[in-house]
Amino acid sequence: MTGRCRWAEEYLEYRFHDPALLEQALTHRSASACNNERLEFLGDALLSFAVARELYDRNPAEQEGNLSRLRSSLVKGVTLAEIGREIEVASQIILGQGEHGTGGAQRDSILANVVEAILGAVLLDGGFEAAGALVIRLFSDRFEQLPDANSLKDAKTKLQEWIQARGLVLPVYKVKSVSGVPHRQSFVVVCDVKDVSSTVEGRGQSRRQAEQNAAEQMLSKLDSDDR
Numbered sequence: 001m002t003g004r005c006r007w008a009e010e011y012l013e014y015r016f017h018d019p020a021l022l023e024q025a026l027t028h029r030s031a032s033a034c035n036n037e038r039l040e041f042l043g044d045a046l047l048s049f050a051v052a053r054e055l056y057d058r059n060p061a062e063q064e065g066n067l068s069r070l071r072s073s074l075v076k077g078v079t080l081a082e083i084g085r086e087i088e089v090a091s092q093i094i095l096g097q098g099e100h101g102t103g104g105a106q107r108d109s110i111l112a113n114v115v116e117a118i119l120g121a122v123l124l125d126g127g128f129e130a131a132g133a134l135v136i137r138l139f140s141d142r143f144e145q146l147p148d149a150n151s152l153k154d155a156k157t158k159l160q161e162w163i164q165a166r167g168l169v170l171p172v173y174k175v176k177s178v179s180g181v182p183h184r185q186s187f188v189v190v191c192d193v194k195d196v197s198s199t200v201e202g203r204g205q206s207r208r209q210a211e212q213n214a215a216e217q218m219l220s221k222l223d224s225d226d227r
Helices: 003-011 019-025 037-058 064-074 077-086 097-101 108-126 128-144 155-165 207-226
Strands: 172-179 186-193 198-204
Touching: 003 019, 019 037, 019 108, 037 064, 037 108, 037 128, 064 128, 077 108, 077 128, 108 128, 155 207, 172 207, 186 207, 198 207
Parallel strands: none
Antiparallel strands: 172 186, 186 198
């Protein structure tokens, strides 16, 4: 048994029937043309479904929007990189000389991709049930510590719900100005809620960021006026 297979048994609680799949899952594109990118594609799809199914079973009363927000809070690069560190996968990653020399094994993006590739490898090696069970093991603590779904809503969503609950016309966002060089722009966006004759400005380094900032300010203003 290879050292990587022993690592998989200890940290993944899974024994590979085909060790070559594990080897491929751990191989970065800088090291070989036979790398983990295709397995990462499979693992990404498997992960999204497995997490969605677990959230569906755990939260029978939640609506689709909240379930989607909960899934997004779990299925993201930062979380996958954290899991990669928890299972100490960095020591097993196969990198090209350049990536190895710059500490690529500790990079969040590489760790996240490897975790997804491992899920894809287990899917091919042991089937959907084995891969799904691995997702549950890797995310078990996070499933137990899920935040309240409402706390994950962004400012624009919260503002829209506030307005809809009162039967008002939805807010309008308009770009007031854009300044700076193309790769370092600053946006100013106006948020207008006509039914309450209220207008605020938001700022950000992208239109989306400026809109969210404007929505936050509008919510704060409306909540203050509503008291």
